[in-house]
Amino acid sequence: MPFLLLLLVALTVGSLVTVLAAHYPHTAGVSQPSDQAATRAGHAIAEHGSLRRLLRGRLDPAAATGLALSLALIVIFAGGLVVAVLAHLMRSNSELAAIDKSVGQWGVDHRLEWSTDALQLFTMLGDAHLLIVLAVVIGVIEYVRMPSRWILPFLAVALGGEVLLTNGIKEVLDRVRPEFNPIAETLGPSFPSGHSAGAAAFFGAAALLMSRGWLPHERALIFGFAGGIAAGVACSRVMIGVHWLSDVVAGVLFGWAWLSVCSIAFGGRLLQFGRPVEKAVEVAEKDLRRLRPPVRGQPSA
Numbered sequence: 571m572p573f574l575l576l577l578l579v580a581l582t583v584g585s586l587v588t589v590l591a592a593h594y595p596h597t598a599g600v601s602q603p604s605d606q607a608a609t610r611a612g613h614a615i616a617e618h619g620s621l622r623r624l625l626r627g628r629l630d631p632a633a634a635t636g637l638a639l640s641l642a643l644i645v646i647f648a649g650g651l652v653v654a655v656l657a658h659l660m661r662s663n664s665e666l667a668a669i670d671k672s673v674g675q676w677g678v679d680h681r682l683e684w685s686t687d688a689l690q691l692f693t694m695l696g697d698a699h700l701l702i703v704l705a706v707v708i709g710v711i712e713y714v715r716m717p718s719r720w721i722l723p724f725l726a727v728a729l730g731g732e733v734l735l736t737n738g739i740k741e742v743l744d745r746v747r748p749e750f751n752p753i754a755e756t757l758g759p760s761f762p763s764g765h766s767a768g769a770a771a772f773f774g775a776a777a778l779l780m781s782r783g784w785l786p787h788e789r790a791l792i793f794g795f796a797g798g799i800a801a802g803v804a805c806s807r808v809m810i811g812v813h814w815l816s817d818v819v820a821g822v823l824f825g826w827a828w829l830s831v832c833s834i835a836f837g838g839r840l841l842q843f844g845r846p847v848e849k850a851v852e853v854a855e856k857d858l859r860r861l862r863p864p865v866r867g868q869p870s871a
Contacts, residue, residue, distance in 0.1 A: 571680040572809040573688040579805045584798025591790035642831040643731055646824065650739040650762065653820055670814050671748070677809035678750045686810065693806040695799060696765030698733065701772045705729060712779045718841045725775055728832045732771040732825055736764045739824075750811030763813045763821030769803035770825025775832070782839050800825065 694700055705725040713721050745761035747754035754760075777796035781789035804818035836843050 571682070571685065572677045573685040573692075575677075576689065576692060576802050576805040576809060580798040580802035583801035584794040586794075587797030588790045588794025591793040592787060594786075594790075639727065639731070639831065639835050643735060643828070646827050646831070647735055647738055649827075650735065650820070650824055651742065653823075670816055673815045674748050674750050674808055674811055674813075678811055681809075689806045689810050692802055693765060693810060695773075696763075696769040696803040696807070698729075698764070698768055701729060701768050704776070705772065708776050708779065712782075716782050720836055720841045720843050721779060723843065724779070724832065724836045724841060725772075727835075728771050728775040728829055729768070731828050731832065732767050733764070735824055735828055736762050736767045736821065740764070745817075748811055748814055754812040757812060760813060761817050761820060762824055763804065763807050763818040765807055766800065766804040766813075766818040766821030767825035767828075770800040770822045771829045771832075773797075773799045774826060774829040778833060778839060779841075782841075 705722075709722045709725050712718075739762060740759035743761050744759045747757060747760040749755075773796035774793075777792045781792045784792065800822055804822050807813040807818050808815055
């Protein structure tokens, strides 16, 4: 029963992600979300004096993007602490705590030998060591298929940032694991789930790479598959009794949040580190030339 529930959750989330991805705008000629955001940022830069002066200092796209990634990691980390406080409040609320506990208890009460073995195999898809191996394999395959020097750095940042994020929050909060499974107490702090965050970040990053060059409906299926795996890993952590429900929900959300930031930093499917910054500078310079008054004696553009 627990494994059947896992399949149901994975299929539901995967189908939802597929539908959302399929309805994502794919009109020919429309720029990527990272370019659209950069264009808006460029217009904002041109309209503010302090930002104009910064622009004239010639922003280095790589340095600016690296700083933005670092700041994003700090912001998401701070957000994680806020979510953790909410999770603690939920645990102190008898009704909400009962929901958090009853899900894990259900998995324990309905466990079967074959189901437990299947859950253990599925939960390995979120193991950090396996994800590193898969990252290298997929990175090499994707480099051969559609070469880009940013493939491995993108995977490294997506995985490495996720590890820093989840482990940092775990150490600060030191939330106690559930007692359904005796092995849980040997695994360290509980909130958020590292397996869930790792699966969400890595398989989303892999989907971004593997979807390059495919048609929109094919990309939607790839992203749906990645979303289903992340949901399945999260479900497995609860069903084997090593995490609370709130742990895995937070883990998946943190993993996807960090992946979104990394995807923007690397220019989406373009996989060009610093592309949004370059685009913003380009748009701002055009605006500055348009707004700058013409030199006396020269015709205006």
